[in-house]
Amino acid sequence: MRVAGREVLMLAGANYLDLAGDARVIEAAIAATLEYGTAAGGARLISGNLALHDDLELELARFTHHPAALLFSTGYMANLGVLTTLAGPGDVIVSDSLNHASIIDACRLSGAETRVFRHNEPESLLEVARDLPARGRALLVVDGIYSMDGDHARLSELVPIAREYGMSVVLDDVHGIGVLGATGRGTAELEGVEVDVAIGNLGKAFGSFGAFAACSEQVRELLLNKARSFVFTCGLAPGPAGAARRALEIVETEPERRKLLLERSSQLRAGLRAAGYDTGASTTQVVPALIGTNDRTMALCERALEAGIYAQGIRYPSVPEGTARLRFTPMCSHSAADIDSVVALFAELR
Helix, strand or coil, rough: EECCCCEEEEECCCCCCCCCCCCHHHHHHHHHHHHCCCCCCEEEECCCHHHHHHHHHHHHHHCCCCCEEEEEEEEEHHHHHHHHHCCCCEEEEEECCCCHHHHHHHHHCCCCEEEEEEECCHHHHHHHHCCEEEEEEEEEEECCCCCCCEEEECCCHHHHHHCCCCEEEEECCCCCCCCCCCCCCCCCHHCCCCCCCCEEECCCCCCCCCEEEEHHHHHHHHHHHHHHHHHECCCCCHHHHHHHHHHHHHHHHHCCHHHHHHHHHHHHHHHHHHHECCCCCCCCCCEEEEECCCHHHHHHHHHEEEEEEEEECCCCCCCCCEEEEEEEEEECCHHHHHHHHHHHHHHHHC
């Protein structure tokens, strides 16, 4: 990409499978725009419901192995809509300590009591679960891939605890769906479990825009009528919806994209570790290099940019104080030589 007039190698985006610039995806966006126009033209419960939306939801439900799906405008709005619909006063939401900001906000807005367990620790979840009140609903909500650390939820250990104690499971898998698992269904497929609601994002692996909640028919009907972040907003624009349909087809028919992405990520992680960087608990396409202070992190970020590598610095308060980092996010289209050049530069800079 070009930054301030200079060509640089991009390692700071979420276009993991490089579909945002794929000619087939672009053509599908154009075709949908020519057929339906540039906007849905209203909320979906009034005048903005398009056959295109219905078709995409059916395809996303099939892909994720859920009975139904509902589109939202953004991942943030999907989390707000799902959690504020499924939990309220008198209920309890059990949340991982490193969950995304949109989950934290949704918990607050729901009016439910929020109880937090230590990040990705089944033992801590069990402690919280044993103390749940007998009344009301209980939800477990976790990220699939933790976007600042690159580790994935230990669902094979967490979900059985949730089931034993009567919790429904909501998985925010915006970085996992399309990338992880044998068929790209995401973290739940990788971990061999089923969840009640899986939230996905069309603006990451699918190279488009928007989000969705995959769920049961009953939950979809509830969200359709009660989720304020769905009811009181325009339907997803036709262009992104058309692009997402084509991207989904490519994700399913070209598994080599996922394979290459994860291979490049492993190569980068191993190279950075060999160069002396702490990459934390990362096991996915999100690869942090923990630096420590904000100043050191941003200085390193700027020096890398000058040398032609765009790897964004992430600082407090986005991450805990003292854990500022560079966050690398490779794409399937990066070559092995690209990754070698990144590792060589950062070894020199360190």
